[in-house]
Amino acid sequence: MIIFEGKYNEIFINRKTVIALGTFDGIHFGHRKIIEGAVKEAKTNNLNSAVLTFKKPVFSYFNKNATNYLINPIDIKTEIISSLGVDYLIYVDLEDGFINLPPEQFLEYLKHNLNAEIIVCGYNYTFGKNAQGDIEYLKENAEKYNINVIVFEEILMENLRVSSSLIRECLLSGDVELANKLLGYNYYLKGRVIRGKSLASRLGFATANIIVDRNLCLKNGVYITLTHYKGNSYPSITNIGYNPTFEQKQRVCETHILKFEKNIYDKIIKIEFMKYLREERKFNSIFDLQSRIKKDIKLAENYFKI
Numbered sequence: 294m295i296i297f298e299g300k301y302n303e304i305f306i307n308r309k310t311v312i313a314l315g316t317f318d319g320i321h322f323g324h325r326k327i328i329e330g331a332v333k334e335a336k337t338n339n340l341n342s343a344v345l346t347f348k349k350p351v352f353s354y355f356n357k358n359a360t361n362y363l364i365n366p367i368d369i370k371t372e373i374i375s376s377l378g379v380d381y382l383i384y385v386d387l388e389d390g391f392i393n394l395p396p397e398q399f400l401e402y403l404k405h406n407l408n409a410e411i412i413v414c415g416y417n418y419t420f421g422k423n424a425q426g427d428i429e430y431l432k433e434n435a436e437k438y439n440i441n442v443i444v445f446e447e448i449l450m451e452n453l454r455v456s457s458s459l460i461r462e463c464l465l466s467g468d469v470e471l472a473n474k475l476l477g478y479n480y481y482l483k484g485r486v487i488r489g490k491s492l493a494s495r496l497g498f499a500t501a502n503i504i505v506d507r508n509l510c511l512k513n514g515v516y517i518t519l520t521h522y523k524g525n526s527y528p529s530i531t532n533i534g535y536n537p538t539f540e541q542k543q544r545v546c547e548t549h550i551l552k553f554e555k556n557i558y559d560k561i562i563k564i565e566f567m568k569y570l571r572e573e574r575k576f577n578s579i580f581d582l583q584s585r586i587k588k589d590i591k592l593a594e595n596y597f598k599i
């Protein structure tokens with residue numbers, strides 16, 4: 294997969310493309326249908342598949358005070374899109390006027406810069422200045438540019454409409470199980486293990502720490518998780534937040550891997566979130582924190598039946 298990023302008017306693709314359009318935060322079940330649709334259409338018509346998207350949701354660009362808006366960190370978004378067999382991934386900057394393009398210039402851009410033959414999007418896709426462009430506009434006007442439009446209908450799961458905003462709500466309220474169902478995969482984070490406060494010897498539990506974006510829409514607290522390291526997966530327990538007991542400044546994701554004793558500093562780990570257990574709390578002493586973590590570990594052992 295070739296990745297383009299930056300100013301929209303500096304991006305050019307020579308080959309003819311089928312382009313999936315959307316913000317695709319979460320790359321949930323519905324998003325994957327759209328992207329897989331573009332890949333399939335490209336194969337059938339001997340074209341190249343592309344995804345035109347952004348690194349963060351458009352509303353976070355308009356509302357500079359927005360927090361906790363992001364489902365996927367960017368490397369994970371890229372990884373999932375790549376796994377779907379896409380040829381070109383285009384991350385357009387939100388800062389340089391792209392989202393304010395009048396609808397006809399948007400179509401012109403798709404044709405002249407990105408060589409679009411077919412565009413694929415979801416039923417509620419909007420684009421351009423003040424979201425003036427919608428599916429109706431595309432259907433009526435794309436023909437002038439020799440572009441075919443394929444629209445995917447909404448997807449329901451347990452009578453709920455699968456959407457990024459519903460998944461954000463689930464993750465922010467601790468309902469990881471429902472978020473995982475709607476995503477169609479278990480929510481995960483990935484990162485390089487860094488050095489922390491080196492409290493394991495005092496606390497009795499080693500924790501592998503990775504830095505997380507402060508705007509990830511994942512509720513702070515303790516989770517039952519599955520940690521992947523070097524091709525193996527291990528039951529684990531993870532705290533995400535600011536360690537109020539120690540008044541830490543940085544948001545950290547700390548994982549104690551059960552029945553595991555290895556130095557994994559600087560190694561990449563992947564943490565899959567299975568179940569939210571409790572809020573992060575300020576404890577009066579390390580001893581109190583320690584006995585609560587023992588309880589958390591018991592809960593994880595019961596969950597994994599180990």
Ligand SMILES: Cc1cc2nc3c(=O)[nH]c(=O)nc-3n(C[C@H](O)[C@H](O)[C@H](O)COP(=O)(O)O)c2cc1C
Binds near residue numbers: 491530
């Ligand atoms: C399962 C688990 C639960 C935790 N719960 C809390 C908590 O409620 N409050 C808190 O301040 N820190 C909590 N922590 C974080 C610990 O304070 C932190 O892991 C410890 O200070 C070690 O930090 P270090 O890895 O930087 O040395 C938890 C850690 C784990 C692994």
Ligand SMILES: Nc1ncnc2c1ncn2[C@@H]1O[C@H](COP(=O)(O)OP(=O)(O)O)[C@@H](O)[C@H]1O
Binds near residue numbers: 489
């Ligand atoms: N069961 C385990 N779970 C997580 N990390 C472990 C485990 N056993 C050993 N480690 C190692 O110990 C390190 C964490 O030790 P810790 O004293 O908590 O230090 P730090 O504060 O630097 O994270 C991890 O980064 C990892 O290399």
